[in-house]
Amino acid sequence: MKLLVVGSVAFDAVRTPRGSVDRMVGGSATYFSVAASYFTQVRVVGVVGEDFADEHHQVFLERGVCTEGLERVSGKTFFWSGEYSANLNDCRTLATDLNVFASFQPKLPLPYRRTPFLFLGNIDPELQRHVQQQMEHPQLVAGDTMNFWIEGKRKELEATLCNIGVLIINDSEARLLSGEHNLVKAARAIRALGPPTVVIKRGDNGATLFRDGEVFSTPALPLEEVYDPTGAGDSFAGGFMGYIAAQTPEGTQPIPGVLRRAVIYGSVMGSFAVEHFGLERLRRLTRPEIDARYQEFRQLTRFE
């Protein structure tokens, strides 16, 4: 089943202890799309500037992602630059030039409006809502957000949360959103705001899914080399939603087993994302590699 994502498409400059890249295609919708494309057909809604050339579109096209919703306007593409600390735990943002993203007004092409699965990437909650209003009865809506919106647009964010099925956020965002340090309490408080399912990403400590009467948790795959953590969370969301979209029959909700496996496939895609700079590793995967790593997660966590 088709999967629609709305979010940022950007150029990134990244410096990590393993090296640096001055300019590469990035953005939350890009990582999400590429990760999800290994599971299902993806449609992307976003905006780029005149500097986003054919070669940059390739990252979507080579993965069969439909870019009909990727608007191109005059001006420059969103640019983000960041530098990671020696242990990769902290990232200092050096530049955030919104450029054409500042006036982004997502407009869904007509055929997109009936996409059964929707992921609202980390954009202004008003825009998230605006996208939702253009959709015709999506089967499942998931979303992401960040500290900036939690602090700056709380009311608008709560309106979005009322209408989504799954919120996928990281631990610090969950704590900020809920005002609870304890993640069990945080998840309950967030579920009370609307989403029946909350997935909390904990970086190299894994991920935990909370829903009614059920908790599922996985450690991350212990990796020896992490080149670049950029996009790991979006790749997680892409693997998670891509798998769900592929495995959930029309008109139904994902069953518990599918949600659990989706957390693992999300973790798999996140683990690949960090193995190279930007999208380098992610865009050159094969499905057998993905499934082999899924099996690695089974080996990692299995006990009788």
Place this chain on the structure above:
Amino acid sequence: MKLLVVGSVAFDAVRTPRGSVDRMVGGSATYFSVAASYFTQVRVVGVVGEDFADEHHQVFLERGVCTEGLERVSGKTFFWSGEYSANLNDCRTLATDLNVFASFQPKLPLPYRRTPFLFLGNIDPELQRHVQQQMEHPQLVAGDTMNFWIEGKRKELEATLCNIGVLIINDSEARLLSGEHNLVKAARAIRALGPPTVVIKRGDNGATLFRDGEVFSTPALPLEEVYDPTGAGDSFAGGFMGYIAAQTPEGTQPIPGVLRRAVIYGSVMGSFAVEHFGLERLRRLTRPEIDARYQEFRQLTRFE
């Protein structure tokens, strides 16, 4: 099979956001013994002062722990006092009065010397070595250490590490000992120092076991209320070693399946330890409660 532990027996004063206790029995050997006692017969080697009364001995006796090796000397028992931060992640030590522990020279009663399983709790590595030298071909030796010894008695610690089968330490200790931030590299570097198996405890992020060609990882049980983290790591070690001692036939080494289940039983005992102040929860458990929580870990982590 019997299990011998050497380590500290203490009085603790603890302040956490949930309350405070002025004086209760604690110490690494105590938490370890009580946790392990649910799986196998435990012998404890340590030292207490004249203020350690019959009522305090009860914590061992009620759990069937043999205290023949618990020396009582003139002076006061080791006293530790600490205060946890609001989110329980940091602990500020308010007092460390070694008292009789300062001149502790572990002496093993004759019948103890043939105990098949040995756990060297977090004491001076010279004393750890001294204990090992008194033992007659133990089947499996595991150990713990801490920043204080890693920094202050590196050479002596390396001599201990040469002769143990399993090192059980937390993530910050693993990083300090190895000089590697990445835990895969840290575990490899530590294994190169001697112990074929390294278990890294990561607090509320779970635990990971590393051995030749195998990694096993579990998340922690998401707990809504944590009263007091004191002793959680020692309780983990007690559950881990207790289960191994119970499940490993004479003259053999633990099989991989037993090691994996031991990590889970360790996590189970750690999760109980933090549910109340000091040993309160741990000393009043039943084996069915322990096994039920083991099943909770299966529910938490299982996927097909």
